Amino acid sequence: MAVQSEVCPAERKIVLVGNPNVGKSVLFNALTGAYTVVSNYPGTSVEVSRGCCEIEGVSYEVLDTPGMYSLLPITEEERVAREILLKESAHTVVHVIDARNLERMLPMTLQLVEAGLPVVLLINILDEAERRGMHIDIPLLQEKLGIPVIGGAMARKRGLSELRQAIASYNPDVKAVFGYSHELEKDLAKVSRHLTDDYTLVPRSIALLLLQKDEDAWALIKKAEPSRLEAIEKAVNDTIYERRMDLNLRISLERKRICRAILEEVIHQQADRAPTFFEKLAAWTINPWTGFPLLLLVLYFGIYVFVGKFGAGTLVDLLEGGLFEDYINPWVIDLVQKMTSWYWLRELLVGEYGVFTLGVRYAVALVLPIVGTFFLAFSIMEDVGYFPRLAMLVDRIFKKIGLNGRAVIPMVLGFGCDTMATMVTRTLETVRERIIVTLLLALAVPCSAQLGVIMGLLSEVPGALPVWVACVTLVFLAVGFLSARLLPGERPMFYMELPPMRLPQARNVLIKTVSRMQWYFLEIFPLFIFASVLLWAGKMTGALNGLVRVMAPAISALGLPAKTTAAFIFGFFRRDFGAAGLYDMHAQGLLSPRQLTVAAVTMTLFVPCIAQFLMMKKERGWKVSLGIFMMVTLLAFGVGWGLNLVLGFTGWLA
């Protein structure tokens, strides 16, 4: 731990705070020069830099804190940064913000000011903002905020002398106050009048943290005034009960409103400056009239053409059809047959469900090229910043099914892996939302691998893909709509900050795609081998035939050949394994277009894989997860049966 005396004998402290990548460290270096001490904050592995500087003959210790987004900490870095603010008794807190993202970063300035901290606001990277045609009226902003505001570009030391001047002449007695709505102010007064101890933050700010259920603030209260704890708890709980809405959200919205009012007249955008392509694109993606056609374009080119045609068509043909069928498989089969005469061992290695002919071939030749192309398309969309906009776009539809845009996060995750997405449902605000999303994930959200394989499989059959999309979407909306009406509870609001859209960075995309492929391969390979051994054991003992006989009535009701049962059993091990089984059957000409479509729809809606089921049980308990399991199974086979009848009756995909 670095103590003050190790750095400099300063009496005053300057604490630099702000989001990551806003230029805090550049400012720190500009202020302190070469002599700095970097050490872990006591009890943590978070690094804090301390240095020394002299301003107008007064010596200061400068602390560069880890990046933080809010005074309400979530990460260890934020916790440390806040602890420094609370414990270090700063003479000046310099809040560094990026001039290009004023509206996103100003709410934290408000938090710091309302906490009663001696804040100087540094609007950094001003040169870049000016190049983009932005003009920021610094004197007006200073007047509205009631604290010193300096504009600058620390990389060029622009504004550094003004900042030093502002620190030297800082008058901590001048305190700005921002008024929230009448209702919220009343709530804050109700809680803060119980706070009598001497805190580093003002009581109003402590009350805000208590209402937002901040654990550290509660710990502080418990320690500082145990005798009043009960009264404080009662005031907070009464307020939360009375308002019956997420106070975090309410306070965030209030701060946003104040920031918008402050920034009015402060930011001027050059009138003749045309918005950039990405600014226009960002607006189009969230407008329903342009957003949905854009979404269809993304799905068509990103998923259907790139993943379906190129990944599942060209690449799989090359690997599965060319490399494995023509060269590797005959060589391996020949080698095994020469080396052993034992039937069971031959079957285990290169038989119908052999470790090599099924496990390795499915994982390497069938699934990997498809998920590889899918992950590439996914990483590009992610790097552009498309997903948060998709969340905004679908918020309106999701509200109809009792959810909000926030539920898009586990849904988008579900397209990666449903198991983890089921776990992420815990980030949703109400139990009702969590149950609806868990159900929809289990029912109608295919994981990346299954989606990739099904896209690839159906894109080869004209008309099959639209039928599959229509069925799955209809079931998704209908079940969501019904469950939203049947399950009691409140509907929360959705609030999200949108990061800027940008051109995808080739290196980022490559790193993310390769990382995801590596994770996927390491995860699926052992499972595919395990599943093929289990299926081999089932075949050798006759258990598989028994299972096929048990499922035969259901499978024949769908109009599918008995061999499809094996693909459904594969599907319970892993969703993509089942889809790969269908792919294999289709390649062998065992399925007609109608059968293929019915099987793909049923399998998509059918029970989740073992891992997802276990996660459902862990998150929602036996009762709910078994209920979801039964419902999903019945619905999947019911929809498959209905689809088979409709396709037979109409003659589509005959």
Added chain:
Amino acid sequence: MKCGFCGRTLPPPDKLRQKPCGACLGGCRKIHCPWCGYENPMVPGLLRRWRKKDNSKEND
């Protein structure tokens, strides 16, 4: 590394307290954004080193 959903800078994996689901063999290879919960891929060591090297080249 930035979160692919909310764009916030993610803390390094070793400094992030996250509870893995335990479903994956060999442990969790994903980083969950502490702010929005979004699942980001954990970058393998080799790629991390390559990225670091590339960054230092850019800085030179």
